[in-house]
Amino acid sequence: MSREVSFDPEDEEFFGSVGSFGVPKFDDAMRGGVPRGFMMIGFTDTGSGAELFGKQFTSPAEESDNTMYVSTNESKAEISRIFTKYDWPQDIRVRTLGEEYNSKVLEKELLASRYRLEGFKLPDIQRLAQTRFVEDNTQDFLTEMTNEVMSMGPYFRGVIDSLDFFIQRDDQTRVISMLRMMQAHTQMYRGLLLLMISRDAIDAATKQEMAAIADMVLEFKVRGIGSEFETSMIVSKFRNAPENLAVMVYRVTAEEGVTPETVERIV
């Protein structure tokens, strides 16, 4: 059963048919920005600046409470430091699943290792003898992340950095199913969703499937040229606008973050 979402004409006018990437030169190259309702997937190389691009993507934050940044690697403090450095809005919704995983799962594993190595002390034994039920520490981070996206309202903006975390812990077919749900939600609510994943975290078939679901595919690459590194982004898929496919060489500056230098159209 399909749901219908009604949009206020004033909102339509305010938000427009496209949203900014948070990188003006990139908006220009993409003829205005990213169409609303697009779910984008970024396949990334380590050191390509994709993490920064993800944060920068949240910076337009049309509605801060409807803008979300989910990180699976960084702490809230690290994220806050970057947002402060570039003066990007900090009142957006930030969720750090990596931190949550560390505190809920790794902490328990650490305690188990301690018990295994050092043994039980008397207070531990007394507590063990009084514990009648196993504490349910199982947390389905993939479902939580999906629910987080599905809870976003019309014209939302969201970034998940990165899907590697889920691919490493969940069945890949489950991750793909969740992507489909998020894509449908993004489309229905005219949101903008950017998902990052390391190129090496998945096999070719999974990458192909993810690319097929996404409305836009970005590939963040880094290569060494002499003693320098060149970072580039390839827009390899742009649904219904293949004329936007491009290769962009970009640099990261302390003032503007990710800044395209050259744009080359893929003909």
Place this chain on the structure above:
Amino acid sequence: MDEILRGGIPYGSTVLVAGTCGSGKTTLGMEFLVRGATSGEACAHFTATEPSVKLLENIRQYSFFDMKMIDSGLINVFDMDVLYSWLGLEKASFDLQDVYALIKAIVDIVNTIGVTRLVIDSVTTLCYKIKSEQLIRDFLFTLGKKLATLGCTTLLIAEITSATENAHWSSFGVEEAIADGIIVMGDVERMGHLLRYLQVVKMRGTQHSRAKYAIELTPLGVMLTPMLKWGALNDRAGSWGA
């Protein structure tokens, strides 16, 4: 039981209590602990077959049992699922390191609180997670040896499907080899009734009776009566009539 064993179970023994479903193994084990706690001994019960909540609820009906023994810490009931969780052993099968972690945990508990009477109910459920027979043997042998060193008398409860003369007294075939004693519990049909019985097959260091005894699980505890030789269907077919 003390009469059958001509005095009781020798201190520090590891005794396999092998029985069929519903034969009274858990009740016997719990009464063993209660009698110890009554005389001031520290006791421990590891329950793997049923949740500790359910075990305590079921055992409450016996008048020999008093919840105060649990509350005062004389009888410590440990839920194996909780212990597994604490040790990070929530997995389908245990490897060598897991087995040694489990032994260490049990021995730690026995040593720290000075447990002199221990029941593991059941060793079958516990060993089910250990896939190799060699590892099961190592586990039971090492555990038994360490507990004996600590002077702890242990009842290892084992579930068996049949208690006939051709049956093994253990599910994995190794428990009986490492035990100092074997007590078998089962059912025998007599005049249309299923009677529970108990028989001490082996008890190192004792001149025990090897006769079968009928068991009655009364509110006061396990009651044993010598079984009469006549009347048992199994007795006519086999050679186990006592």
